[in-house]
Amino acid sequence: MKSQIWKLGTVGAVTTLALLVMAGTAGAEEFDAHASIISLGYGLDTFYLLMSGALVMWMAAGFTMLEAGLVRSKNVVVILTKNVALYSVACIMYLLFGYQIMYGGGSGVLPGFSFLIGPEHTAAAVQAAGGDITYSHLADFFFQVCFVATAMSIVSGAVAERMKLWAFLAFALVLSGFIYPIEGYWKWGGGFLDTLGFVDFAGSGVVHLCGAAAALAGVLVLGPRTGKYKNGKIKAFPGSNLPLAALGTLILWVGWFGFNGGSQLKVSTIADANAVAMAFVNTNGAAAAGLVTALLLSQFWFRKADLTMALNGALAGLVAITAEPTAPGPLLATGIGAVAGLLVVVSIITIDKLKLDDPVGALSVHGVCGIFGLMAVPLSTGTFVAQLTGVVCIFTWVFITSLIMWLIIKVAMGGLRVSEEEEYSGVDIAECGLEAYPEFSGDK
Amino acid sequence: MKSQIWKLGTVGAVTTLALLVMAGTAGAEEFDAHASIISLGYGLDTFYLLMSGALVMWMAAGFTMLEAGLVRSKNVVVILTKNVALYSVACIMYLLFGYQIMYGGGSGVLPGFSFLIGPEHTAAAVQAAGGDITYSHLADFFFQVCFVATAMSIVSGAVAERMKLWAFLAFALVLSGFIYPIEGYWKWGGGFLDTLGFVDFAGSGVVHLCGAAAALAGVLVLGPRTGKYKNGKIKAFPGSNLPLAALGTLILWVGWFGFNGGSQLKVSTIADANAVAMAFVNTNGAAAAGLVTALLLSQFWFRKADLTMALNGALAGLVAITAEPTAPGPLLATGIGAVAGLLVVVSIITIDKLKLDDPVGALSVHGVCGIFGLMAVPLSTGTFVAQLTGVVCIFTWVFITSLIMWLIIKVAMGGLRVSEEEEYSGVDIAECGLEAYPEFSGDK
Amino acid sequence: MKSQIWKLGTVGAVTTLALLVMAGTAGAEEFDAHASIISLGYGLDTFYLLMSGALVMWMAAGFTMLEAGLVRSKNVVVILTKNVALYSVACIMYLLFGYQIMYGGGSGVLPGFSFLIGPEHTAAAVQAAGGDITYSHLADFFFQVCFVATAMSIVSGAVAERMKLWAFLAFALVLSGFIYPIEGYWKWGGGFLDTLGFVDFAGSGVVHLCGAAAALAGVLVLGPRTGKYKNGKIKAFPGSNLPLAALGTLILWVGWFGFNGGSQLKVSTIADANAVAMAFVNTNGAAAAGLVTALLLSQFWFRKADLTMALNGALAGLVAITAEPTAPGPLLATGIGAVAGLLVVVSIITIDKLKLDDPVGALSVHGVCGIFGLMAVPLSTGTFVAQLTGVVCIFTWVFITSLIMWLIIKVAMGGLRVSEEEEYSGVDIAECGLEAYPEFSGDK
Amino acid sequence: MKKIEAIIKPFKLEQVKDALTDAGITGMTVSEVKGYGRQKGHKEMYRGAEYNIDFNPKIKIELAVPDEQVDQMVTVIRGAANTEKIGDGKIFILPLEEVVRVRTGEKGENAL
Amino acid sequence: MKKIEAIIKPFKLEQVKDALTDAGITGMTVSEVKGYGRQKGHKEMYRGAEYNIDFNPKIKIELAVPDEQVDQMVTVIRGAANTEKIGDGKIFILPLEEVVRVRTGEKGENAL
Amino acid sequence: MKKIEAIIKPFKLEQVKDALTDAGITGMTVSEVKGYGRQKGHKEMYRGAEYNIDFNPKIKIELAVPDEQVDQMVTVIRGAANTEKIGDGKIFILPLEEVVRVRTGEKGENAL
Numbered sequence A, B, C: 001m002k003s004q005i006w007k008l009g010t011v012g013a014v015t016t017l018a019l020l021v022m023a024g025t026a027g028a029e030e031f032d033a034h035a036s037i038i039s040l041g042y043g044l045d046t047f048y049l050l051m052s053g054a055l056v057m058w059m060a061a062g063f064t065m066l067e068a069g070l071v072r073s074k075n076v077v078v079i080l081t082k083n084v085a086l087y088s089v090a091c092i093m094y095l096l097f098g099y100q101i102m103y104g105g106g107s108g109v110l111p112g113f114s115f116l117i118g119p120e121h122t123a124a125a126v127q128a129a130g131g132d133i134t135y136s137h138l139a140d141f142f143f144q145v146c147f148v149a150t151a152m153s154i155v156s157g158a159v160a161e162r163m164k165l166w167a168f169l170a171f172a173l174v175l176s177g178f179i180y181p182i183e184g185y186w187k188w189g190g191g192f193l194d195t196l197g198f199v200d201f202a203g204s205g206v207v208h209l210c211g212a213a214a215a216l217a218g219v220l221v222l223g224p225r226t227g228k229y230k231n232g233k234i235k236a237f238p239g240s241n242l243p244l245a246a247l248g249t250l251i252l253w254v255g256w257f258g259f260n261g262g263s264q265l266k267v268s269t270i271a272d273a274n275a276v277a278m279a280f281v282n283t284n285g286a287a288a289a290g291l292v293t294a295l296l297l298s299q300f301w302f303r304k305a306d307l308t309m310a311l312n313g314a315l316a317g318l319v320a321i322t323a324e325p326t327a328p329g330p331l332l333a334t335g336i337g338a339v340a341g342l343l344v345v346v347s348i349i350t351i352d353k354l355k356l357d358d359p360v361g362a363l364s365v366h367g368v369c370g371i372f373g374l375m376a377v378p379l380s381t382g383t384f385v386a387q388l389t390g391v392v393c394i395f396t397w398v399f400i401t402s403l404i405m406w407l408i409i410k411v412a413m414g415g416l417r418v419s420e421e422e423e424y425s426g427v428d429i430a431e432c433g434l435e436a437y438p439e440f441s442g443d444k
Numbered sequence D, E, F: 001m002k003k004i005e006a007i008i009k010p011f012k013l014e015q016v017k018d019a020l021t022d023a024g025i026t027g028m029t030v031s032e033v034k035g036y037g038r039q040k041g042h043k044e045m046y047r048g049a050e051y052n053i054d055f056n057p058k059i060k061i062e063l064a065v066p067d068e069q070v071d072q073m074v075t076v077i078r079g080a081a082n083t084e085k086i087g088d089g090k091i092f093i094l095p096l097e098e099v100v101r102v103r104t105g106e107k108g109e110n111a112l
């Protein structure tokens, strides 16, 4: 299409012109301007949503790198494979089922089960709506589809280094096609949680708590990595490539501007633009504060500046502010991030003491700090009761359905775990027949 | 410039205001609105094109990481150097020659040979055009320049681990300055392929097939890596760093939203915005489907979930949908991606059996799936005959001119290949005097 | 917020509509269009600034990867920690103090010392300004905050592999909270350098020279890495992971489109859009040219195509064009980049001969080429005298205050350097208790 | 004195080390090696092409001991390293003429 | 029994391994080492500063054999590893007093 | 002839190499090993969980020398490697029956 527009104008342009001409003929010159403004605003908001979606999609790379950096080298290929495959599976399932379940309306608790994603808005319909339809339907789908992948990415980190690849992907089918869309409907699809006044701007609950609840169920069914808790002692399995972990965190950080900034869904008015800008500033401030407090706490507690804790601290701040990044001012947002950064360190240690083996800290970052973020919303808006109801409903639904699914998959596939021998020599060779760094490890 | 605007408004703003005032004096109040809308639309489309271009530029990092991950550690520095240098060379050559050859008009087959890139649109000219000039000329140049680098990146992967650095860069000069712009002119510059009705929205043919044809010529002249095909057996040379390969693929994936989404060239009307959104959704869906089918096929065929095949599957889907990402619906796009994912696995195995040594699978991904994508266009638009003509013309032109160039360079530079000893001990030390990972490999 | 807009329109939309209605009632139909256009333009420019800011934030990842790739593996974790922590510290300090110092007005030399960042523009105020307020105040803050982190990132590379983590972070507090904002005020805040006609569009001086001057002071106080200059010979300490260095450079390259392209601050008029497009093209051209000339020079000088020099060459071109990327044409910009690419290689060798130990070449890239870029501005605009004044003032201020700060920190924290034994065995274990690649290095 | 060189499976290193220290050994030297033997390597697929990994990762332990401890240590190593599967490894015993401690210059069994 | 230690060029490993197995060897242990010798290392430039790489990468093969096979194996190794260029390596022969198979406890030549 | 095996601290490698070449040695073989001994490893924290690194990184130098040079070389190594701190390492001396130069087939001291 590259040359045509340049020379002639496209079908699109022609259509618009036609509309403008029609408008011009039907009414007066002013209609012309109105239609053009609606058209331009639609273009801007659609573009804004698509760029935000691309940033959220980019978070898939962030999770991939973060998790690849925090597992041992013998399990890196599988974690890479899981991450790229879960993103793909989530996109396809959400196209086929999830989106329409989530946004197809329903009775408040039960969504109306329908498929696919519905037709695009016609130019005529947009004009007729007089400014109420402000962006492309497909752009909305694209933005939303990247969120479900985020939820599933959270799971992959927590069950890393021991779960079978195909068992994991089977679960991804169900979470992205059904479990997530149903609770998503409760809030963003206009279901009962929305009616109740539950506030979750960009998904501390709908996305992050959901992922963490599914992960927790998985971790419980799966058990810890062999040798992790031996003779009452916790064994450390240091991550194999910390630059990748840092890169992953920074990717997530930049992607989060799309996650939170895009969730306003509209940037074409002054108020919306201000809200989006506020979301950017608060997102950045919360992450920065979370990183700093986690680093300081690790220094005071362990006498070492633990980089992996600092990275988790940044993510903790991001997750916490996601519940409502437009209502608090920058100082309050920074404060929320700071508390999340402390919380995540304490939570990681505690969860490890509880012998819940979570190689990347996903339960703490997305679960504990997701809940914290939701419960901190009343500091600026919303009510405590509505927030608590949201947390309980989302957690319960996702945890229980996930537990059932994990158990079904366990039975159906003859176990969720690789064999102990495969675990010892690394799931990479067992599942993928590849090594991540074949020239640098023992086996050449 | 940072403070002035804030306080006073810029020359730009002043100019615009002046124009508006002029318009206001000359005609009626409505003209004011019209000029503002043209100006705003120009700003939006220019920004959209620049962001899309930045995403395409980012693909350079994707190719760099993908190729660095898939070669052996002793050849990593050269592949990094080739990739950053080819991008730079392509940018300079396209500025000096390529752009004007491609978009300077011509006789249909022969472009008019002129240089540089022509002047920017003045505000007055844009206003006078009344909405037909919708974005900055330089923004268009920027968007286009990133495409030629993509074509050349494809070559670098296929000839990796054995070609001399400077021979490769000499070829880059010619491809980006002449070979690519001429066939690009045929389609996007309004040449005979465009007249014929050949459809290639974002470059499955113009960019990807072009790169693959040049690569094929190079591989034929160059021969396989030493030891690759020995005693009738194919030897595997596993890639040295799979996290980088996964990262590279994800970078390409996100960059492709600029590649396909930006090729609409305009987002400021409802129809254009819808087309861009469709391009995003279809691009994502095709990649996801390609990844999943390639992974499944490798599991069934090799009994292992081969990550490198899955990554190639995603790229295969992306290349295939690039021919026309706005016409098919999301389901058809997903289907096209799914077929490409299967095709690429079969093609990689076949090409390896033919003893064409392509370390990263570039011939299969960009060549075979580029052709497949072009030939799949008639499923939604265009004609079979026009598509076939396009494929044949692009392939023949690029392959023959490239073959000639490789042979000329071979003679002029005393061979395209490094010596066998240099190949054994790695081209990194021989060509760059550096090791990629000096502390992790034998030689310290 | 995801569902509400879709169904009803937001508060923002409502406000706008209300305004439009008011406008409509008060005056004539045309007023309606005017308000809508102001609103839409505000949305576009805010979005443009936020995306540009996100790209600049992404540069933090670029510095992190570049530096992690160029240090030895035993010092990688600390450099990662420094980079993520300095970004966070800078964000918080700039929120609390820096922004208001820099943009709060003042006497020309002394800024008015005030705190925090002031309130957002209300929709009414924006409308009342009739087009003079074109973007969100918070978006401006977000864009600016990412610049200060860049300045500090420059320092971290130069003092790598020997400085104590917490000493470094203490310095980051002061630079980002005070030293940088004060000289930033001189130019971008409307201080005396701005009045003088000093041109520094996007920060060759304000950001890059500032970072380099602070780094130089640090390097002088700190001394070289142990063993670097022994018996009059320069010892090479090859970087441990060149793919990361290449990735970092490419991240910086793409981020620079936000750095330079965003510094126009506005894209919603034809003239502004053209300027932004010019900034993109020139930024890209200068980087490409710098890479090529540095690569060629290293080939001729050392007989090897030194990738690390090529990467520094690209950055040199980027830094040099940053002083004024909108005034020169693409050819001149390419020329400026080309000279910078040569200059940086000569400078790196010279600085090493002077026994100033700079592991990543930051002094040459940001200092020498920053000055070169500023002094090259008169080729297209501005005066030689004003440029020289700017260089001298910025350098002197930053160098002297930094020197004092480093000395204060040295005394207060009992030395800036880790002990010789810690340096030998790597600062990672000493400071962070972690290894970057625990499975690949000796110590397991 | 003798030098004992034991080739064992990597995942047995910790057990062997613990058993040896329990038996009173105060020092040893360990390195990563690759073994070729009755235990065959494995076949892998990379992008559809098969490749053999002939060598298995092994750990080599080097241990200098007084003559009279040789039998005991061999027994200890066998006890800890044995999985009764092929590829468990070998123990080599070489004559060792002298040992010197770098730090002090002590010689012979005192240097161990 | 004897222990043969051969230092060879890395790219000869496969040939030497094949030649040894053809000659009837069933096991060996291989490791990566760095060699310093007549074959000088190389000079490299990094950012304009010269640096010497004094050590060349080499492979060390360790092989326990019965006394009577020593000469044959030395010939086999030399035949396969020889490139007639400096740096081809060395073969060391050390006395080996005992070999024990970890799995079975067999001793002496039976353990090989 | 004898084979000298010295275990030293990694950062002493260059000094030891220089001292040995000054003493007339023309070749040696070096590898990375991990040492366990009186010098204890260190404790680290990773995400709040403590872990022990029992092994310290060491360098092993292998050196074949004529009998009469043994004492000199031991002295040279000790002189260069000694930091007078625990963990400086050990020197082992083993009998060496034969040396063969791969390239030429020379044997005995001529092959060194």
Ligand SMILES: Nc1ncnc2c1ncn2[C@@H]1O[C@H](COP(=O)(O)OP(=O)(O)O)[C@@H](O)[C@H]1O
Pocket (backbone or CB within 6 Å): D007, D034, D035, D036, D037, D038, D039, D040, D056, D058, D085, D086, D087, D088, D089, D090, E026, E027, E028, E029, E030, E062, E063, E064, E065, E101, E102, E103, E112
């Ligand atoms: N003749 C030999 N010389 C040196 N090392 C050997 C020899 N034979 C076996 N090894 C080493 O012992 C390891 C185990 O031997 P293998 O034959 O696989 O099993 P097993 O010891 O159970 O018979 C091998 O991987 C190799 O490292």
Ligand SMILES: Nc1ncnc2c1ncn2[C@@H]1O[C@H](COP(=O)(O)OP(=O)(O)O)[C@@H](O)[C@H]1O
Pocket (backbone or CB within 6 Å): E007, E034, E035, E036, E037, E038, E039, E040, E056, E058, E085, E086, E087, E088, E089, E090, F026, F027, F028, F029, F030, F062, F063, F064, F065, F101, F102, F103, F112
């Ligand atoms: N005296 C020695 N002790 C131990 N290893 C040696 C000795 N001399 C040489 N080597 C090893 O043999 C390798 C080859 O020796 P070199 O002198 O380079 O060539 P050549 O064997 O052809 O004379 C060296 O790299 C080193 O690993």
Ligand SMILES: Nc1ncnc2c1ncn2[C@@H]1O[C@H](COP(=O)(O)OP(=O)(O)O)[C@@H](O)[C@H]1O
Pocket (backbone or CB within 6 Å): D026, D027, D028, D029, D030, D062, D063, D064, D065, D101, D102, D103, D112, F007, F034, F035, F036, F037, F038, F039, F040, F056, F058, F085, F086, F087, F088, F089, F090
């Ligand atoms: N009995 C032994 N057999 C083999 N290697 C040993 C033995 N004892 C010590 N070593 C090696 O020597 C190194 C130094 O020994 P250590 O006891 O820590 O200090 P020192 O040599 O100063 O007494 C150890 O790290 C280990 O590699």
